[in-house]
Amino acid sequence: MKVTVIGGGPGGYVAAIRAAQLGGEVTLIEKENLGGTCLNVGCIPTKALLHSAELYEEAKEGAKYGIIATDVKVDFAKVQERKKTVTKQLVAGVKGLLAANKVKVVKGVASFIGRDVIEVKTEKATEIIKADKFIIATGSIPAKPPIPGIDSKQCIDSTGALELHEVPKSMVIVGGGVIGIEIATLYSALGCKIVVIEMLDEILPMMDGELTKMIRAKLAKKGVEIFTSTKVMSFKDAGGNVEVTVEMKDGSTKVFAGEKALISIGRKTNTKALGLEKAGIANDRGRITVNDKMETNVSGIYAVGDCIGKIMLAHVASAQGEVAAENACGHNSVFDSKTNPSCVYTKPEFASVGLTEEAARSQGVDYIVGKFPLAANGRAMIMGEDGMIKIIAGKKYKEVLGAHILGPRATDLIGELALAIGMEATIDEVIATIHAHPTVAEAIREAVLALEKRAIHVVDR
Amino acid sequence: MKVTVIGGGPGGYVAAIRAAQLGGEVTLIEKENLGGTCLNVGCIPTKALLHSAELYEEAKEGAKYGIIATDVKVDFAKVQERKKTVTKQLVAGVKGLLAANKVKVVKGVASFIGRDVIEVKTEKATEIIKADKFIIATGSIPAKPPIPGIDSKQCIDSTGALELHEVPKSMVIVGGGVIGIEIATLYSALGCKIVVIEMLDEILPMMDGELTKMIRAKLAKKGVEIFTSTKVMSFKDAGGNVEVTVEMKDGSTKVFAGEKALISIGRKTNTKALGLEKAGIANDRGRITVNDKMETNVSGIYAVGDCIGKIMLAHVASAQGEVAAENACGHNSVFDSKTNPSCVYTKPEFASVGLTEEAARSQGVDYIVGKFPLAANGRAMIMGEDGMIKIIAGKKYKEVLGAHILGPRATDLIGELALAIGMEATIDEVIATIHAHPTVAEAIREAVLALEKRAIHVVDR
Amino acid sequence: KAAAVTETGRIKASPLAKKTAVDLGVDLIGLSGSGTGGRIIQKDVFEASENHEAQTAVQK
Ligand SMILES: Cc1cc2nc3c(=O)[nH]c(=O)nc-3n(C[C@H](O)[C@H](O)[C@H](O)COP(=O)(O)OP(=O)(O)OC[C@H]3O[C@@H](n4cnc5c(N)ncnc54)[C@H](O)[C@@H]3O)c2cc1C
Ligand SMILES: Cc1cc2nc3c(=O)[nH]c(=O)nc-3n(C[C@H](O)[C@H](O)[C@H](O)COP(=O)(O)OP(=O)(O)OC[C@H]3O[C@@H](n4cnc5c(N)ncnc54)[C@H](O)[C@@H]3O)c2cc1C
Numbered sequence: 001m002k003v004t005v006i007g008g009g010p011g012g013y014v015a016a017i018r019a020a021q022l023g024g025e026v027t028l029i030e031k032e033n034l035g036g037t038c039l040n041v042g043c044i045p046t047k048a049l050l051h052s053a054e055l056y057e058e059a060k061e062g063a064k065y066g067i068i069a070t071d072v073k074v075d076f077a078k079v080q081e082r083k084k085t086v087t088k089q090l091v092a093g094v095k096g097l098l099a100a101n102k103v104k105v106v107k108g109v110a111s112f113i114g115r116d117v118i119e120v121k122t123e124k125a126t127e128i129i130k131a132d133k134f135i136i137a138t139g140s141i142p143a144k145p146p147i148p149g150i151d152s153k154q155c156i157d158s159t160g161a162l163e164l165h166e167v168p169k170s171m172v173i174v175g176g177g178v179i180g181i182e183i184a185t186l187y188s189a190l191g192c193k194i195v196v197i198e199m200l201d202e203i204l205p206m207m208d209g210e211l212t213k214m215i216r217a218k219l220a221k222k223g224v225e226i227f228t229s230t231k232v233m234s235f236k237d238a239g240g241n242v243e244v245t246v247e248m249k250d251g252s253t254k255v256f257a258g259e260k261a262l263i264s265i266g267r268k269t270n271t272k273a274l275g276l277e278k279a280g281i282a283n284d285r286g287r288i289t290v291n292d293k294m295e296t297n298v299s300g301i302y303a304v305g306d307c308i309g310k311i312m313l314a315h316v317a318s319a320q321g322e323v324a325a326e327n328a329c330g331h332n333s334v335f336d337s338k339t340n341p342s343c344v345y346t347k348p349e350f351a352s353v354g355l356t357e358e359a360a361r362s363q364g365v366d367y368i369v370g371k372f373p374l375a376a377n378g379r380a381m382i383m384g385e386d387g388m389i390k391i392i393a394g395k396k397y398k399e400v401l402g403a404h405i406l407g408p409r410a411t412d413l414i415g416e417l418a419l420a421i422g423m424e425a426t427i428d429e430v431i432a433t434i435h436a437h438p439t440v441a442e443a444i445r446e447a448v449l450a451l452e453k454r455a456i457h458v459v460d461r
Numbered sequence: 462m463k464v465t466v467i468g469g470g471p472g473g474y475v476a477a478i479r480a481a482q483l484g485g486e487v488t489l490i491e492k493e494n495l496g497g498t499c500l501n502v503g504c505i506p507t508k509a510l511l512h513s514a515e516l517y518e519e520a521k522e523g524a525k526y527g528i529i530a531t532d533v534k535v536d537f538a539k540v541q542e543r544k545k546t547v548t549k550q551l552v553a554g555v556k557g558l559l560a561a562n563k564v565k566v567v568k569g570v571a572s573f574i575g576r577d578v579i580e581v582k583t584e585k586a587t588e589i590i591k592a593d594k595f596i597i598a599t600g601s602i603p604a605k606p607p608i609p610g611i612d613s614k615q616c617i618d619s620t621g622a623l624e625l626h627e628v629p630k631s632m633v634i635v636g637g638g639v640i641g642i643e644i645a646t647l648y649s650a651l652g653c654k655i656v657v658i659e660m661l662d663e664i665l666p667m668m669d670g671e672l673t674k675m676i677r678a679k680l681a682k683k684g685v686e687i688f689t690s691t692k693v694m695s696f697k698d699a700g701g702n703v704e705v706t707v708e709m710k711d712g713s714t715k716v717f718a719g720e721k722a723l724i725s726i727g728r729k730t731n732t733k734a735l736g737l738e739k740a741g742i743a744n745d746r747g748r749i750t751v752n753d754k755m756e757t758n759v760s761g762i763y764a765v766g767d768c769i770g771k772i773m774l775a776h777v778a779s780a781q782g783e784v785a786a787e788n789a790c791g792h793n794s795v796f797d798s799k800t801n802p803s804c805v806y807t808k809p810e811f812a813s814v815g816l817t818e819e820a821a822r823s824q825g826v827d828y829i830v831g832k833f834p835l836a837a838n839g840r841a842m843i844m845g846e847d848g849m850i851k852i853i854a855g856k857k858y859k860e861v862l863g864a865h866i867l868g869p870r871a872t873d874l875i876g877e878l879a880l881a882i883g884m885e886a887t888i889d890e891v892i893a894t895i896h897a898h899p900t901v902a903e904a905i906r907e908a909v910l911a912l913e914k915r916a917i918h919v920v921d922r
Numbered sequence: 923k924a925a926a927v928t929e930t931g932r933i934k935a936s937p938l939a940k941k942t943a944v945d946l947g948v949d950l951i952g953l954s955g956s957g958t959g960g961r962i963i964q965k966d967v968f969e970a971s972e973n974h975e976a977q978t979a980v981q982k
Contacts, residue, residue: 043839043899047899055528058519063539066541067517068535068539069520069530069534071532073528073529081527086839086843090842093918097918100920314898315897318898322917336893339894341897376554378547379508381551383512397941397945412902413876414902415874415877415894415902416877418895418896419877419894422893422894423886425936429883429937434801435802436774436776436812436872436875437504437774438775459557459561459562890961
């Protein structure tokens with residue numbers, strides 16, 4: 001089976017490896033860098049920079065723990081260098097994995113010229129590639145809204161924000177989604193004055209509102225100013241600064257100045273160059289239409305990841321990549337997002353899986369809630385952190401429907417609850433599981449106990 | 462129902478709260494400090510000190526991440542103060558929880574004077590307390606082997622090691638169990654030269670041998686010298702030092718000198734003062750005999766935690782405490798250790814649940830193994846850590862039988878696999894669960910995929 | 923759909939499916955599972971319950 005994958009991000013390279021594991025003869029076309037957005041200008045670089053920022057904050061606050069460092073400084077060039085080392089190593093890793101799995105990698109821009117054939121513009125030539133199956137994984141690019149002045153040189157997108165040579169003194173972040181909030185966390189920790197402008201009435205709209213309020217308060221405490229229900233009207237280059245004119249919630253106009261303005265209002269699918277129409281691939285304004293087997297309307301052509309314009313997350317792209325590869329190779333797999341976690345690398349971390357309380361309410365689900373404050377968790381206290389674990393369960397059978405964690409290690413803790421949701425566990429099974437002491441994970445069990453008003457380490461009424 | 466709990470550690474205070482939740486009229490007798498070993502001289506103080514030590518190491522190594530701190534020092538008095546703040550706060554928390562649950566706390570030493578009655582020697586008087594049900598949770602104390610010279614003033618136990626006023630220049634640790642290895646991790650990070658002497662042929666005997674070798678290598682790299690199959694013959698006070706004479710593996714004799722010698726060869730049940738014979742409670746040299754309902758041979762008398770001399774862990778004591786309280790209050794609960802995690806707070810952390818490969822082999826279980834090296838995990842790489850995740854599954858049905866993690870956040874990651882074991886999950890369910898990127902938890906799924914030779918991020922052969 | 927009974931006679935069903943089955947009076951034995959690895963999930967129990975009701979209605 002000849003399988004051609006277009007795009008070498010976490011959707012594409014995982015699909016390619018999986019198809020090769022299943023015996024496919026696989027070619028992968030990538031126009032820029034293997035690893036795609038995720039490894040080069042997305043997940044990994046943000047988290048590498050954030051790790052340095054976290055170490056900086058910890059070193060400065062060490063005295064509280066008896067660790068005295070008099071003169072803590074950020075060598076931002078070094079911080080960037082470390083980021084590059086990590087991304088390079090991971091990109092090299094992907095290259096090695098593809099080679100070991102005998103995936104042929106072609107560098108070039110692919111576009112369909114028929115239902116079963118693409119042309120690839122490489123540096124020197126144009127190659128024609130025929131295949132039995134195609135998996136499209138061309139990802140997404142930052143959206144650039146048509147706001148006057150957005151082409152000012154101080155207006156940057158996430159890629160620009162990750163590649164600054166210096167920590168700016170001030171930054172206006174337009175868009176309080178995951179990317180905006182992670183970059184706010186990053187640069188505010190490094191001493192940049194941050195203002196976040198969000199059009200909706202809350203930042204991080206996919207997260208549980210109650211916990212979002214807690215992280216907002218934490219950001220505010222660090223000097224990050226957040227304005228919700230606020231709309232950007234225009235940008236103006238003012239020499240060293242950019243002036244961002246916004247319409248506030250109350251209808252008044254305000255101007256924020258920043259050394260940089262980050263535009264992080266969302267991402268759009270990257271499918272323009274693909275020639276979708278040549279193969280007759282159905283799409284909704286560039287978002288490729290697929291079913292839960294990741295099939296497009298054209299038999300033998302699959303699409304996964306950001307390019308379908310649904311859940312734009314690396315692990316979703318990879319999960320869909322595996323499904324597409326399996327189906328392309330004759331298996332029968334479906335993608336199910338019910339165990340899909342959402343993570344935000346704030347300090348402390350913020351993670352969620354399943355229904356938020358808002359979603360449960362609006363879907364008319366009969367639910368109960370259990371909560372446990374991490375201020376009462378020994379391990380979190382030792383780390384000098386707090387936060388909250390919140391569990392949503394069905395009222396009748398007490399199955400786990402949603403879990404929300406704001407606290408240290410939240411992004412890793414959420415795995416237990418994703419498994420619980422996937423297995424249709426009820427709270428009895430989580431309660432029956434012994435949770436090690438002293439860990440943050442203990443608080444998961446406590447939050448679940450709280451659903452039955454029987455938490456041990458918090459007073460239940 | 463009148464329930465009296467003897468001992469205020471994680472076994473006793475949890476039992477008391479649970480019994481109160483179920484409507485019991487509860488009295489708790491504690492001779493020293495609420496929170497027992499765990500909060501006062503065990504789990505919490507070790508981890509509080511270890512957290513400071515970790516921050517120290519990170520601050521010193523910050524340059525790698527672009528965080529430059531020129532002059533990092535340990536203010537050990539401050540480190541100890543921080544530890545005290547945490548333990549005090551948690552002990553006060555337990556006091557508050559007991560009060561809120563209307564548990565009457567009596568300070569004094571309890572001992573049985575009959576089958577349904579104890580006497581409690583308080584500061585001023587002797588009280589007689591009758592009850593319908595008793596839950597014994599008197600815990601354990603460090604064992605002191607009859608080795609010549611063990612009374613030298615430089616010989617300390619874990620309690621002494623946690624209360625030092627200065628970081629010693631050198632320490633000989635006798636016993637390479639969890640406590641010995643955690644204290645080795647702590648003081649070696651703070652600059653103390655450590656030698657560990659272990660009688661068995663490997664340290665941390667309950668952990669998976671393959672991963673134990675990896676942590677041994679890491680400790681060695683930090684200058685911790687470990688001698689296994691080595692027996693301590695005698696201690697000798699040599700002024701500022703203690704000289705520890707040992708018999709090496711090859712039969713030769715060697716002398717190690719240290720400013721302190723830590724005796725951490727194990728703990729023994731603390732039941733001597735209880736007058737077990739007066740109530741006719743069966744025990745094996747002080748280890749109280751119980752069934753899986755935590756009942757002793759005497760109806761209405763239960764025992765939980767370290768005092769039964771089985772698995773000496775705080776979370777086990779608490780889990781058993783809940784079971785005993787529920788049974789005492791007329792419910793029907795059993796204790797099952799199959800989801801019980803074991804954790805060691807090394808750097809990186811080390812955690813395990815279920816069968817080790819050694820146990821699987823010796824029990825004749827038909828098993829398969831999946832492994833994933835954390836050097837190939839983006840999140841671990843960002844944190845500058847490595848390690849390994851190893852999963853043991855049944856050969857036929859591929860149910861998860863054991864999981865072993867050496868890596869950052871291991872103690873919290875193990876929760877997902879404890880739940881998997883508790884739910885009798887097969888690897889299919891873990892694979893079907895989407896794991897967030899970039900997290901360490903992703904590597905759990907990879908290790909599970911490796912069981913079927915289909916890991917994505919490592920070359921499977 | 924695969925049969926959800928293992929060779930050892932154990933029924934592979936999610937905890938939610940089990941509780942739902944008790945509640946609706948559905949017998950898990952003989953049900954086939956549409957979950958991962960052929961596990962019976964709640965949806966299967968609901969479907970079985972509806973089929974059963976439909977059948978009883980027809981019989982009446
Ligand atoms: C700043 C930032 C932080 C993020 N953090 C996270 C995070 O923490 N966790 C998370 O899960 N997600 C995160 N994301 C989202 C994540 O990066 C994407 O969801 C993920 O990369 C999508 O994978 P993909 O394979 O679908 O597309 P991409 O990663 O975008 O890869 C698509 C690839 O296709 C190539 N390509 C495009 N068109 C063609 C063509 N015609 N021919 C050949 N090649 C082509 C591109 O060059 C690119 O390499 C983040 C994104 C950003 C921007
Ligand atoms: C250094 C160290 C580190 C540890 N780290 C961990 C860890 O990280 N994780 C973990 O799970 N476990 C750890 N442990 C083990 C853990 O502390 C014990 O397993 C746990 O405390 C046992 O709880 P317990 O309630 O059975 O007994 P204990 O905590 O020992 O409590 C017993 C209580 O009973 C009181 N008492 C005794 N006799 C009487 C009497 N006759 N009358 C009245 N009161 C009495 C004692 O004063 C004590 O307060 C550690 C232990 C040590 C020493």
